[in-house]
Every structure is written in C-alpha cells, then in structure tokens.
C-alpha cells in the first residue's frame with residue numbers, strides 16, 4: 001500500500017494505575033490482530049466521540065470499571081506505521097476509577113510495574129511509551 005493510501009487510525013489508550021504504582025496490561029485475545037501481545041486498554045475512537053469518551057466507554061466494556069473524562073490525564077502518544085494503517089494513539093493515565101477490572105472479553109489482565117513491562121511482549125507502537133511511565137511512576 002502506498003504511503004498516501006494508508007489511513008490514520010486514531011486509538012485511545014489508557015495506563016490505569018493502582019495504589020502501588022502498577023499499570024494494568026491486557027493481553028490481546030486469540031483471533032484478533034496482534035494476538036497474545038500485551039497492550040494498554042482502549043480502542044478505536046468512534047465517530048462523534050472524543051478520545052476521553054472512547055476510554056470511558058471502552059474501560060466499561062472491556063473491564064467493567066467506571067471512570068470519568070476528568071480522571072484521564074494525557075501522558076504521551078504513539079505514532080507508528082503498520083502495514084494497513086498509521087496508528088496515532090494518545091496514551092492517558094487514570095488513577096481514579098471505580099470497580100475492579102474484570103476480563104470481560106476473555107483477555108488476560110496483569111498489573112505490572114513500568115520497569116518490568118519489557119518482560120511483556122507488546123505491539124511495536126507501545127514499547128517506546130514505557131520510559132514515560134517509568135518517569136511518571
């Protein structure tokens with residue numbers, strides 16, 4: 001696919017942080033692209049949504065937790081070219097949420113210290129974001 005034809009895909013992602021400064025990673029289930037890799041919860045920004053609204057929706061759908069747009073602080077972003085699209089992915093930090101994350105879509109879940117994240121294979125867009133979390137936490 002030529003550079004011009006590759007669309008930009010906007011995906012909002014969230015580093016949920018617990019009281020011990022650990023970040024929740026979710027393992028992409030079998031059958032999805034990038035299956036088995038550990039990612040930040042989130043998803044595609046739908047028409048008419050802000051990225052913050054996307055995250056409030058996705059965190060509820062994927063993990064069964066509640067948060068608010070005001071509880072999402074922008075940290076950094078990924079800009080990465082995949083075969084079929086160019087991913088633009090703002091990464092937010094959320095320390096204030098209600099409920100305990102549940103694997104509602106059959107995904108693996110793990111609370112991980114940022115310095116240990118390199119032990120978890122992640123999509124290529126995600127690894128460059130780890131130092132920002134190490135600095136923050």
Ligand SMILES: Nc1nc2c([nH]c(=O)n2[C@H]2C[C@H](O)[C@@H](COP(=O)(O)OP(=O)(O)OP(=O)(O)O)O2)c(=O)[nH]1
Pocket residue numbers: 011012013032033034038039040041042043044087123124125126
């Ligand atoms: N949610 C999330 N998606 C990520 C991360 N890193 C990364 O490259 N992605 C990519 C994977 C997907 O191509 C896209 C997010 O799509 P999605 O999570 O909403 O939808 P999906 O699982 O149905 O994806 P797909 O099977 O359609 O590719 O962004 C990440 O840390 N979190």
